[in-house]
Every structure is written in C-alpha cells, then in structure tokens.
Amino acid sequence: MGPDPEPSAEKAHDDPPLEAVRRVDAVILQKLPADTTVNSVVPHGTSHWTQTARLVAECQGRPVQYFLKVVLPAPCLLPPPGACGNLDSLLIVLQTVHGDRGRKVVSGEYRSMTAIHVVMPSLVPRPIAWGSCEDEPDLHFFLSEFRSMTEGLPAIDAFPQRMAQLHRSATSPDGRFGFFEPTCHGHTPIDHGWHETWEAYFASTTRRLFQWEQAAQGPNQDILDLMEPFFSNVIPRLLRPLETDGRSITPSLIHGDLWHGNVATDADTQEPVIFDAASSYAHNEYELGVWRQPWNELGAAYRARYHEFFPPSLPVEDCDDRNALYATRVNILDSILYRDDDEYRKMCVPPEAWLIASMRRLVEKFPGGYEEWKGKQV
Known part of the structure; x- marks a missing residue:
C-alpha cells in the first residue's frame, strides 16, 4: 500500500499563526545567549512560504537583532532591509513549522547543517538548536546564526x-x-x-x-x-x-x-x-x-x-x-x-x-x- 498523499506545496498544512512571529516562545528564549532580552518583535511582511519578523533585543547591554521566520517550509531568506543593524549585531535565523512533518523538517535540517558545519564551518551558518515550542507543542523551530549575505550567484570559481x-x-x-x-x-x-x-x-x-x-x-x-x-x-x-x-x-x-x-x-x-x-x-x-x-x-x-x-x-x-x-x-x-x-x-x-x-x-x-x-x- 502506498503512502498517504503528500500535501501540496501551497497547502501543506495551515499557516503557522502570525502570533508565532509576534511572541517568542519560552523554549526559544532558552536557546538564545544568556542575558538576552527581547524588546520588540516587528512583523516584516510575508512570502509564499513564510511569515517573518525582526526581533530587536539586548544582550549584556549590547544591541542585538534576530531574524524570526515562520516557515512552511522554505528556503532561508536573505536579511530584510534594515534588519542587520550595525556590524557588531548578533543576528540569528529562526524557522518554525507545524506538525510531525514539521518536526522532521527542522530536525533533519539541524542534523544536516551540523554535519556540514563540523567539517567546513565557514560554508554554513552555525546551527544553534531545534525544538518544539512550549505554548504550542505542535509548532517546531530551527535556530541558527545569521550571516549577512549578498544576493546573486556565488563566484563560479x-x-x-x-x-x-x-x-x-x-x-x-x-x-x-x-x-x-x-x-x-x-x-x-x-x-x-x-x-x-x-x-x-x-x-x-x-x-x-x-x-x-x-x-x-x-x-x-x-x-x-x-x-x-x-x-x-x-x-x-x-x-x-x-x-x-x-x-x-x-x-x-x-x-x-x-x-x-x-x-x-x-x-x-x-x-x-x-x-x-x-x-x-x-x-x-x-x-x-x-x-x-x-x-x-x-x-x-x-x-x-x-x-x-x-x-x-x-x-x-x-x-x-x-x-x-x-x-x-x-x-x-x-x-x-x-x-x-x-x-x-x-x-x-x-x-x-x-x-x-x-x-x-x-x-x-x-x-x-x-x-x-x-x-x-x-
């Protein structure tokens, strides 16, 4: 007997709630560096696959920013305009997805990115954590270092x-x-x-x-x-x-x-x-x-x-x-x-x-x- 039909790319499951990018779950906060205080979460548009937001925070008195992505799932986005702050800012990518399949998405991505990072740390953003949210256990997240990137194809050499x-x-x-x-x-x-x-x-x-x-x-x-x-x-x-x-x-x-x-x-x-x-x-x-x-x-x-x-x-x-x-x-x-x-x-x-x-x-x-x-x- 064959597998259950795969959901379509457009309707794989219900969109994660906008609240997921307005409020940072306690489990996610535990994964951030010690002494980090999130001051505001600003929704930053949507895309075909995602809801996104910019997290403005402080860590040990230093301004920091994080990038929050609610994913269905999707490729990692480039930093939104104005989200990078100054060069000393710490930026982190966060993805969240729903359901058991969402758990496999973020777990597999974390294991994959970790395996690559161990061998060639400059080739991938450093993976930090994955897990399930405390307030909504069916919502899962992937957390990584944010690297400021430029658009366009990488050099052919x-x-x-x-x-x-x-x-x-x-x-x-x-x-x-x-x-x-x-x-x-x-x-x-x-x-x-x-x-x-x-x-x-x-x-x-x-x-x-x-x-x-x-x-x-x-x-x-x-x-x-x-x-x-x-x-x-x-x-x-x-x-x-x-x-x-x-x-x-x-x-x-x-x-x-x-x-x-x-x-x-x-x-x-x-x-x-x-x-x-x-x-x-x-x-x-x-x-x-x-x-x-x-x-x-x-x-x-x-x-x-x-x-x-x-x-x-x-x-x-x-x-x-x-x-x-x-x-x-x-x-x-x-x-x-x-x-x-x-x-x-x-x-x-x-x-x-x-x-x-x-x-x-x-x-x-x-x-x-x-x-x-x-x-x-x-």
Whole structure:
C-alpha cells in the first residue's frame, strides 16, 4: 500500500499563526545567549512560504537583532532591509513549522547543517538548536546564526571548489550510503536508512519517492509503465559500474537540495554560503543533479567547473547520463512537492526537465541494462 498523499506545496498544512512571529516562545528564549532580552518583535511582511519578523533585543547591554521566520517550509531568506543593524549585531535565523512533518523538517535540517558545519564551518551558518515550542507543542523551530549575505550567484570559481572540498573531506563514518535520520525536500520526507552500495540506496529511496509521487499526483500509466525498465535496466546500467570490476566511490556528505535559492555569498568574507540542507552520504555527483534543471541558475557552467576540482567517477563516459538520472530523481521530488502542477510530469521542453520525458529518454537509451553493457566490456 502506498503512502498517504503528500500535501501540496501551497497547502501543506495551515499557516503557522502570525502570533508565532509576534511572541517568542519560552523554549526559544532558552536557546538564545544568556542575558538576552527581547524588546520588540516587528512583523516584516510575508512570502509564499513564510511569515517573518525582526526581533530587536539586548544582550549584556549590547544591541542585538534576530531574524524570526515562520516557515512552511522554505528556503532561508536573505536579511530584510534594515534588519542587520550595525556590524557588531548578533543576528540569528529562526524557522518554525507545524506538525510531525514539521518536526522532521527542522530536525533533519539541524542534523544536516551540523554535519556540514563540523567539517567546513565557514560554508554554513552555525546551527544553534531545534525544538518544539512550549505554548504550542505542535509548532517546531530551527535556530541558527545569521550571516549577512549578498544576493546573486556565488563566484563560479569559488563555489564549485568549495563544494568539491566538502565532498572530499566529509565522508560517511562507516562507508555506507544514507543518513542518520530522515531529511526533507521541502516538506517531503526522505527516509535514507543505510545501504552498502550506492545502487541499493538510490533504488530503495527512489522507489519510495515514486510511491509518494503517484499518491500525490494520482496514478499515471506512463510513469507506471516506465518504472519497471527504469529500475531493472537504467539504474543498474548507470550505477552498478561505479562499484564493480575494481571501481569504487566513497559516500560524500552532500547538501541535498543545492539550487540557487539555497546559495549566497557572505557579505563580509565574500565566500560562498549554503543553507537549508537536506543531507545524506551519497555519490558526490548526485549533488549536481539539480544543477541540470533549466530553472536552476546554477547550471552547466557550474557543473563543468566542479569537475575541474572533482573529476567524474569511472566510467567517465557515463557521467552525463548519471547526471540525467539524478536530475530525474529531482523531477520526482518536485512533482511530489508541487502536486497541483502536473507540468512536472508532462512538459517536454527541454526534454530532460520533466519527469515522464526524462524517464523515457533513459529507458529508451538503455534497453539492455547492465548485462548488455557488461557483455561489451573487454
């Protein structure tokens, strides 16, 4: 039996109350630095996903500010105009979300950001805490350092290099693929588990995502017909060669949802900053799947530059098709998240951008699967 239908991106659950940004819960106050007094909470507009506010406070006689975000969930916002105060201000990002799924969102993000911060502390805002509110236990929050950021894409030299550095230096503690707990793509939970091979991890978690997609969008015969050869031919053909005949890959810590809205540049250091992580220990090239999407401003030039710092895995000739496979999984996730928009299934311009077309292209290209490829090797 398939999972319960995924709520739509627009109506995942009721909006958190505006009161959540007008009044700071006691549990959240406990997570702030000692001797912090919040003097006022000023609502600061709304967005498609969030309600936001600026917290004006003092800490040991010094003016400080915090940024409060009520999230449904959403990418981390850049600081609102006037919210940063002076350079000595301490700014903190706070996200709150509703329900058990909200708990998974903030818990998974905290674990992900912590794992990245341990290895490369300048790459992410320092995570501080996550928890549930005292006055409304069904409301959950994520608290982190606030880094002043500038809009626009990060430098094409520095950003791919930093991501390659993360992927090389942060590897699975026991050599397996997966993660310690579920993380969320938007509000879609991914239960990673732990797997001995990348193929096993990818097939297991992707099959579950297809179940979510069919439940969210409704049964689609084209997808159902393509699933069997997709799993029996395409996935083994493109992933098994990575870990057979003396070849191997090391599970790397990835961000997990690295589109241009989750990347910025630190205003002080001019170094890249990433946020809203949904991590796992994966094939490092999986990080680049979302960089194939035409809507993502981190595109082909960034992929090419990344591979100058982290060359493609063997077999090198499969690299682009592996990237197309990973992008197809991103299409599945987006089709779940935007359940009210069937364009993620049907549109075909460009072909690799949409779920059915991207599946069909791979299925038609690899009808013989791994065994046919293996038989042609000398």
